Amino acid sequence: MLRVRRLTALARTRAQFHTGPPNPNWTYGDGSAQWLDSKFPRKSFDFSRMSSSDTYKILTSAIVPRPIALISSLATDGVPNLAPFSYFSMIGNIPPLISVSFSLSQKRSKHTRENIAATKEFTVNIVSEPFAEAANCTAAEAPAEVDEWILSGLTMTPSTLVKPACVLESAVSLECELYFLKDLSPPNSELLTTTLVLGLIKKAHVHESVLDAEGAAVDPAKLRPIARLGGTTYARVLEGFDLERTSWKKARPAYEQLARARALGPDSKRFSSES
Structure with missing residues (x-):
């Protein structure tokens, strides 16, 4: 008991501590949403x-x-x-x-x-x-x-x-x-x-x-x-x-499709998890 x-x-305690991932609909090739204010440039520090x-x-x-x-x-x-x-x-x-x-x-x-x-x-x-x-x-x-x-x-x-x-x-x-x-x-x-x-x-x-x-x-x-x-x-x-660790076996088909699309140019269809 x-x-x-x-x-x-x-x-x-786990249920209270753990939340969902930041971008639950993210898929291969999506990159990141624009979250940095484009009005500001990068500043370099030498x-x-x-x-x-x-x-x-x-x-x-x-x-x-x-x-x-x-x-x-x-x-x-x-x-x-x-x-x-x-x-x-x-x-x-x-x-x-x-x-x-x-x-x-x-x-x-x-x-x-x-x-x-x-x-x-x-x-x-x-x-x-x-x-x-x-x-x-x-x-x-x-x-x-x-x-x-x-x-x-x-x-x-x-x-x-x-x-x-x-x-x-x-x-x-x-x-x-x-x-x-x-x-x-x-x-x-x-x-x-x-x-x-x-x-x-x-x-x-x-x-x-x-x-x-x-x-x-x-x-x-x-x-x-x-x-x-x-x-x-x-x-x-x-x-x-x-976030589950990405396995190459799972990611490889997406990578190959994304690579082919990139080779075809910017008008090619983006990778879809449903394809």
Whole structure:
């Protein structure tokens, strides 16, 4: 009976979260409806001629939404550190890798970067809406001896394979060890401005309340993750829609018809799903 109630609740949540696709009548060759105002031209940004702050503004506002990694690490003297990073993504599942990068300053070091380089261990904790403010406050540029856990009020819970703790309030925590670290410079410069880190995920901890009905994947409607946009703006993940992945076997007849029509010129008949 308990399982039946749980499945019913999950189905209700899915129904509330999932909506139909944006263009349910779309078919092969349709492209996109005109949604950009034709009165406005495209504006080009030449990054080789722009300041780093202006480059940051356009890129962080355009490449969105970005997931947030709340990273727990330890200094060599044992001082814990907690900080959020939105230059973060999944790399692959074989092996299971995530990437996180650090913008370097000539004035002060990135404590998380230094900790990972020295200890080779860290945890990534996915940020959900209920503790957005607590996670955000750990971004303060505090001295190295400051324990951001105290500032945030978030709770440490022990990891099993690495020394840095996981965040108890996070529904998804990943125990990671350093797989790759590379300092990067702009072209034709020796100035180090970015560090790219790849982390090998050794173990994941997922709160059962955010799993789907099969218990094999995370339900985003339950996880309620937040994402970083530009500036100080964040986003809620409020709804999703499903699109079947296109198979070449299914798409090939449409492609062949569209290719023949293109070869015949603009007056040829557009592909029809009924043909």
